[in-house]
Amino acid sequence: MEIRLEGVSLSLGEKEVLEDLTFTFPSRKISILWGPSGAGKSTVLRLLNRLVDPSEGKIYLGEKEIGLWPVLKLRQQVGMISQLPYLFAGTVLDNLSYGPKLRGVKTDFESRGRELLAMVGLEEELLFRPSGQLSVGQQQRVNIARTLANDPQVLLLDEPTSALDERASGQVLALLGELRERLGLTMIMVTHSKEQAREIADHVVMLREGRLEAQGGGELLEP
Amino acid sequence: MGTYIALSLGDLALALLLIGITIFLSYWQKLGLGRDLLVGTVRSFVQLMAVGYLLQGIFDLQKWYLVVLALFVMIAVAARTAYARQSVRWGALPGQMFVAIGASSLLTLGLVVLLILKVQPWYNPRYVIPLAGMIIGNSMTGAALVVNRLTGEIESHRGQIEVALSLGATSRQAVAPYLREALRSAMMPTVAGMMTVGIVQLPGMMTGQIIAGTRPALAVRYQVMVTYMIAAATALTTIGVALLAYSHFFTRDHQLVGVEDHGNQA
Numbered sequence: 001m002e003i004r005l006e007g008v009s010l011s012l013g014e015k016e017v018l019e020d021l022t023f024t025f026p027s028r029k030i031s032i033l034w035g036p037s038g039a040g041k042s043t044v045l046r047l048l049n050r051l052v053d054p055s056e057g058k059i060y061l062g063e064k065e066i067g068l069w070p071v072l073k074l075r076q077q078v079g080m081i082s083q084l085p086y087l088f089a090g091t092v093l094d095n096l097s098y099g100p101k102l103r104g105v106k107t108d109f110e111s112r113g114r115e116l117l118a119m120v121g122l123e124e125e126l127l128f129r130p131s132g133q134l135s136v137g138q139q140q141r142v143n144i145a146r147t148l149a150n151d152p153q154v155l156l157l158d159e160p161t162s163a164l165d166e167r168a169s170g171q172v173l174a175l176l177g178e179l180r181e182r183l184g185l186t187m188i189m190v191t192h193s194k195e196q197a198r199e200i201a202d203h204v205v206m207l208r209e210g211r212l213e214a215q216g217g218g219e220l221l222e223p
Numbered sequence: 224m225g226t227y228i229a230l231s232l233g234d235l236a237l238a239l240l241l242i243g244i245t246i247f248l249s250y251w252q253k254l255g256l257g258r259d260l261l262v263g264t265v266r267s268f269v270q271l272m273a274v275g276y277l278l279q280g281i282f283d284l285q286k287w288y289l290v291v292l293a294l295f296v297m298i299a300v301a302a303r304t305a306y307a308r309q310s311v312r313w314g315a316l317p318g319q320m321f322v323a324i325g326a327s328s329l330l331t332l333g334l335v336v337l338l339i340l341k342v343q344p345w346y347n348p349r350y351v352i353p354l355a356g357m358i359i360g361n362s363m364t365g366a367a368l369v370v371n372r373l374t375g376e377i378e379s380h381r382g383q384i385e386v387a388l389s390l391g392a393t394s395r396q397a398v399a400p401y402l403r404e405a406l407r408s409a410m411m412p413t414v415a416g417m418m419t420v421g422i423v424q425l426p427g428m429m430t431g432q433i434i435a436g437t438r439p440a441l442a443v444r445y446q447v448m449v450t451y452m453i454a455a456a457t458a459l460t461t462i463g464v465a466l467l468a469y470s471h472f473f474t475r476d477h478q479l480v481g482v483e484d485h486g487n488q489a
Contacts, residue, residue: 049389051478071476072391080389086382089400099390150391 001062001077001153001186002027003048008057010043010210017043018210021057029202030180030187034221039207041190042083045156048188049078061154076103079152083159085139087131092117092142095131099150116145120175137168144175148183155179157189161196169193173200197221227436239264278352287346294332294355298325301363308367311374319467320370324362327459331358335452354452357428361413361453362460369409369461370468376401377472384479394473402465409461413454420450 003025010018018040025031033041046052047059050071059066066074076099087095096116097109114124120141126134134142140160147155157176161169173196179185191197197204201218214220242264249256281289302320306312332355336342342350377384380401387397420426421443428449432442472480 050476051385051388053476053478072393075389076391080386082382082386082389084382086386088383088387098387098392102391102393102396147390 004060006058008054011055021212023215025188026203027186028184030200031203032197032201033190033205035207040210042158045158049075049080076150078154079147080156081144081147081160085143091128093127095146096149120145137164154186159190281348290346290348290351297359301359305363305367313471320366323460323464324366327463328358328362331456358456362456365409365457365461366464369405369465372408373405376404388477394477398469406461413457
């Protein structure tokens with residue numbers, strides 16, 4: 001699903017965090033939000049699933065303004081992958097069933113859990129492992145699987161590899177590419193790594209101090 | 224009731240000997256508490272005397288509206304005190320404290336006075352006022368503890384709460400583990416008190432009755448009731464005020480408020 005911002009601004013107190021942003025994240029593509037620290041990249045992600053609302057302007061998911069979606073439904077459709085995994089206490093299975101259970105979905109959570117683990121490249125033995133016993137790389141994959149359990153159309157990724165070593169980051173990036181192909185997800189990722197971004201970007205949006213600096217294809221990230 | 228030794232003001236003056244010992248110890252050990260002890264001595268005398276005469280008035284007049292007024296003042300002061308003990312405060316909090324402490328205290332008091340003791344008339348101040356004092360005092364402590372803990376838990380788990388919200392949780396669902404933690408910690412002193420009552424110390428209620436001439440075997444019955452009553456009042460108040468208070472941290476659209484000041488938003 002396409003996401004469009006029209007004249008979006010956000011002020012927090014005196015501070016203008018985002019200023020008059022107008023651009024589009026294309027459907028079924030991986031878009032990279034690029035910019036220096038403090039450019040407002042994470043704030044844009046937070047706007048898209050309404051963890052915060054803009055002071056001015058409109059945001060559309062498909063044809064519908066996001067304020068017109070029931071907010072819980074919107075967040076199920078627009079999944080967020082946080083920078084830190086923040087897994088809940090309990091087992092991996094508890095984490096993977098959290099979203100669907102909130103919505104009262106009745107299903108065989110165990111087989112669904114195995115399916116999700118396979119999707120993010122983790123062994124199914126991990127299903128009953130307490131979340132605290134996972135490596136950081138495993139935790140971040142479970143974090144992704146936990147959001148995928150909601151069957152989202154859009155994935156927001158806030159520096160999903162920043163806590164991972166090179167090998168684990170490479171695996172997570174490969175996974176994202178695969179998810180784009182297999183599930184046709186629209187993905188928007190904030191990252192600090194230009195190599196990573198170049199590797200995976202279909203579309204790039206560059207921000208600086210809350211303003212749009214440029215948008216276009218992956219060539220924007222060429223040195 | 225048997226006879227008991229009434230204190231004259233002269234007897235009370237002799238009790239100043241005890242304060243003399245305390246002040247002497249303070250000077251001897253250079254605690255620097257002499258001035259505060261003097262103020263405390265005068266204040267405790269004046270406050271208790273005033274309350275004594277006020278209660279005497281209420282007891283003598285036997286008017287239901289005076290009893291109700293006294294309850295109202297007690298609840299208002301308790302709400303204000305519980306509010307003043309908070310490190311994080313907001314405009315609606317005193318009202319929320321008042322509603323929670325008031326509703327749960329009156330409910331507990333009603334059950335004790337009407338159903339268990341069957342006091343006649345229902346507003347008999349000799350029963351209603353002391354029982355209300357114990358209920359409201361414990362409710363106040365519980366309310367102060369639970370809100371302090373809840374705000375601390377929410378502040379320190381913003382990341383987890385926002386993850387739950389992004390997965391489609393309502394604010395109530397997202398805050399549930401922290402609400403539970405706050406309630407448990409606020410109930411803990413009451414539960415611990417139930418475990419040791421009568422062993423570590425004899426509670427004031429029972430001590431008072433025994434000195435006034437009640438046989439200990441009967442006085443403990445009151446204390447058992449008071450223990451249960453305090454447990455109920457604390458549970459009701461803490462749950463009530465926590466459910467009212469958590470909503471301060473969320474918008475109607477299940478957004479965690481104020482996160483912009485804390486979270487990483489680079």
